[in-house]
Amino acid sequence: MLCTGTGCVAGGAFRIKETLENEIQKQGLEKEISVIITGCNGFCGQGPLLVVQPDEIFYGFLNPEDIPFLVQEHFLKGRPVKKLMFTPPEKKEPIPLLSEIPFFKKQMLVVLRNKGIIDPEKIDDYVARDGYTALEKVLISMTPDEVIDEITRSGLRGRGGAGFPTGTKWKICRTEQKTPKYIICNCDEGDPGAYMDRSVFESDPHTVIEGMILGAYAIGVSRGYIYARTEYPLAIKRMDLAISHARDYGLLGENILGTDFSFNLEIREGSGAFVCGEETSLIHSIEGKGPEPRQRPPFPAEFGIWDCPTVINNVETWANVPVIINRGADWFSKIGTETSKGTKIFSLVGKINNTGLIEVPMGITLREVVYDIGGGIPDDKKFKAVQTGGPSGGCIPYSMIDVPIDYESLTNAGSMMGSGGMIVMDEDTCMVDVAKFFIQFTNDESCGKCTTCRDGSDALLEVLTNITNGNGKEGDLEFLEEAGNAIKDASMCGLGTTLPNPVLSTLKYFRDEYEAHIKESMCPALVCKNLIKYYILPEKCTGCRLCLKNCPPGAIKGELKHIHIIDQSKCTKCGTCLDVCPTKVSAIIKVSGKETEKITGIEEPYPVKRREKEIKK
Amino acid sequence: MAQLTLDELRKKRKEAQKEIYLREGKYKSKIIVHMGTCGIAAGAREIVSAFLGEIEILPEKDVMLTTSGCAGLCSMEPMATVELLNLPSVKYGHLTPDKVRRVFKEHILGGNIVTEYAIGIGSEKGG
Numbered sequence: 001m002l003c004t005g006t007g008c009v010a011g012g013a014f015r016i017k018e019t020l021e022n023e024i025q026k027q028g029l030e031k032e033i034s035v036i037i038t039g040c041n042g043f044c045g046q047g048p049l050l051v052v053q054p055d056e057i058f059y060g061f062l063n064p065e066d067i068p069f070l071v072q073e074h075f076l077k078g079r080p081v082k083k084l085m086f087t088p089p090e091k092k093e094p095i096p097l098l099s100e101i102p103f104f105k106k107q108m109l110v111v112l113r114n115k116g117i118i119d120p121e122k123i124d125d126y127v128a129r130d131g132y133t134a135l136e137k138v139l140i141s142m143t144p145d146e147v148i149d150e151i152t153r154s155g156l157r158g159r160g161g162a163g164f165p166t167g168t169k170w171k172i173c174r175t176e177q178k179t180p181k182y183i184i185c186n187c188d189e190g191d192p193g194a195y196m197d198r199s200v201f202e203s204d205p206h207t208v209i210e211g212m213i214l215g216a217y218a219i220g221v222s223r224g225y226i227y228a229r230t231e232y233p234l235a236i237k238r239m240d241l242a243i244s245h246a247r248d249y250g251l252l253g254e255n256i257l258g259t260d261f262s263f264n265l266e267i268r269e270g271s272g273a274f275v276c277g278e279e280t281s282l283i284h285s286i287e288g289k290g291p292e293p294r295q296r297p298p299f300p301a302e303f304g305i306w307d308c309p310t311v312i313n314n315v316e317t318w319a320n321v322p323v324i325i326n327r328g329a330d331w332f333s334k335i336g337t338e339t340s341k342g343t344k345i346f347s348l349v350g351k352i353n354n355t356g357l358i359e360v361p362m363g364i365t366l367r368e369v370v371y372d373i374g375g376g377i378p379d380d381k382k383f384k385a386v387q388t389g390g391p392s393g394g395c396i397p398y399s400m401i402d403v404p405i406d407y408e409s410l411t412n413a414g415s416m417m418g419s420g421g422m423i424v425m426d427e428d429t430c431m432v433d434v435a436k437f438f439i440q441f442t443n444d445e446s447c448g449k450c451t452t453c454r455d456g457s458d459a460l461l462e463v464l465t466n467i468t469n470g471n472g473k474e475g476d477l478e479f480l481e482e483a484g485n486a487i488k489d490a491s492m493c494g495l496g497t498t499l500p501n502p503v504l505s506t507l508k509y510f511r512d513e514y515e516a517h518i519k520e521s522m523c524p525a526l527v528c529k530n531l532i533k534y535y536i537l538p539e540k541c542t543g544c545r546l547c548l549k550n551c552p553p554g555a556i557k558g559e560l561k562h563i564h565i566i567d568q569s570k571c572t573k574c575g576t577c578l579d580v581c582p583t584k585v586s587a588i589i590k591v592s593g594k595e596t597e598k599i600t601g602i603e604e605p606y607p608v609k610r611r612e613k614e615i616k617k
Numbered sequence: 618m619a620q621l622t623l624d625e626l627r628k629k630r631k632e633a634q635k636e637i638y639l640r641e642g643k644y645k646s647k648i649i650v651h652m653g654t655c656g657i658a659a660g661a662r663e664i665v666s667a668f669l670g671e672i673e674i675l676p677e678k679d680v681m682l683t684t685s686g687c688a689g690l691c692s693m694e695p696m697a698t699v700e701l702l703n704l705p706s707v708k709y710g711h712l713t714p715d716k717v718r719r720v721f722k723e724h725i726l727g728g729n730i731v732t733e734y735a736i737g738i739g740s741e742k743g744g
Binding site for chain 1: 620621622623626627629630632633634637650651652653654657665666669681683684685686
């Protein structure tokens, strides 16, 4: 089972597939071993990867050069190859079995139940895993109202981030008099570091299609759209293929499975404007207009595409529907917390050992996600914060790491569920810089309709840039708070009302860091270039010339066996010297604020021997 | 392709399920063919093919076939270990494709150990 999600494909998964097939053929094993491509396995940090079934052996970090050995040892001789297995950073022994790897152990797969098992390009694989049984059940034994009732009772809420109850939305649309009605699947995933929707499309497109057919039946719709961004070529290709297979089987089109229910589905590609993820902008984009949001209410469920009632749900929401119909609302509502039911997919990225895509029950704590599934922070660094909800979300500090993950708790913590991006930050991350990054992003992506969003994000960005450049002044923080709250209050759509969150939440939890930048010209995390300096410690330098040779602007003075000096006027603070200085020497340091004054450098390079003589004296 | 009706979809599902069992790691019985150098030299590849041939004609693919290294009793190769769910494993030695077919029929499908070919029941104790 070879993972061919975008991550592994970028890592060369298709080249591995080719080598694997060639080697298997060479050894005459093609009748016993088939190479099956799957969607994203989830453990992206280990990619390219594959799982050998039925033995359940997990191999990661594969190179085409490893394949001949792997085929010979494991497939021919039956000896699993230890050096290609997953070894946790703190351990020496590898873990052969997928189910024993902690990353997989704590997860609960509902939406991603087929990941790594089915070939996403084959409809029969989905059918074999009880695919389209929910459709059968509904067509034979349930009325549209019963379907809506089931979804309402399950407690399913929108997975796009806002968390509106799905059943309620469907009901509003169903009771509207006006026809025709439409449904839309929102796959305009634009948050930096988030790729949940893409992975669902790439690993199991049919679950989304089935969910939409069920929704269409329940709401009384005969036409649906999938809105996906053009930047997801593999996801769109697989979805396109899945739609045509479903059409061939008579699961889409006129008179589905011989009944009088008809439903058609087509893909619309958006060209990657972040604001198109907002539902009214998305509708405008499908209609062929400029993607600007409009005032709500009326909500799309009453007044949507071409002014007709329209239900827009996120990819993950649709993907939950077949499971709920199959296993029942009671089963689904047992998972999760009082207000948030079911599971949620997160893309776990940033300063974390196990980067990847995870699905966990609602109510799991951040600690479990970061330490148990994520395997903690690399290099034993300290956990600082986790950013959820992308540019609309906020940062949650270490003190709140035991917060359960559900819609309400995250909102109370000043962040939000969002679509499921989760960026882990360690002590080397500057929170002001993070806030600046997100404001830069939303500032670029603001459609410009509302003044508060367009000019407000400009103003926030200007102040944040000043602070990170060391030009912050008294009153800046108060201004950020005031402007942030004003933008929240006065903007129309979700982009504007949430864009100040990264600033406001970091101000709330990491105010001291902002103050250090302004009052002491110091960046505590040593990130902001204007506030840091690099030095070579004269008592440690061995005069090996490594930093001198590698310094791009040539800012280092010195010669062999002489103590080197950095010319601060030429230094661009790229950090190359710090990277190349051998660990056992560690002569280069990064300092900021008052610390810079304590450093007493030397004037001219002098021989290392002289220093040793002086020490002896 | 012509559109499917409900019944045809169900039939298709049954067909497709046969193949996918293996990938889910679901099985009722497990056969391990020992394929150390000694096993391969003694003809373990033929044993694997013989087991595969038997599995292929099963209506439900709930028998898992896997391979492992030398079991330590090289003189008895080719060997295979058969595990039925929740029962102690049984090791067979000096296998031939014909013996395989009998083990498959009587032990794996029938649940009766073929004592003539069996070397022992159970496994060595783990350290």
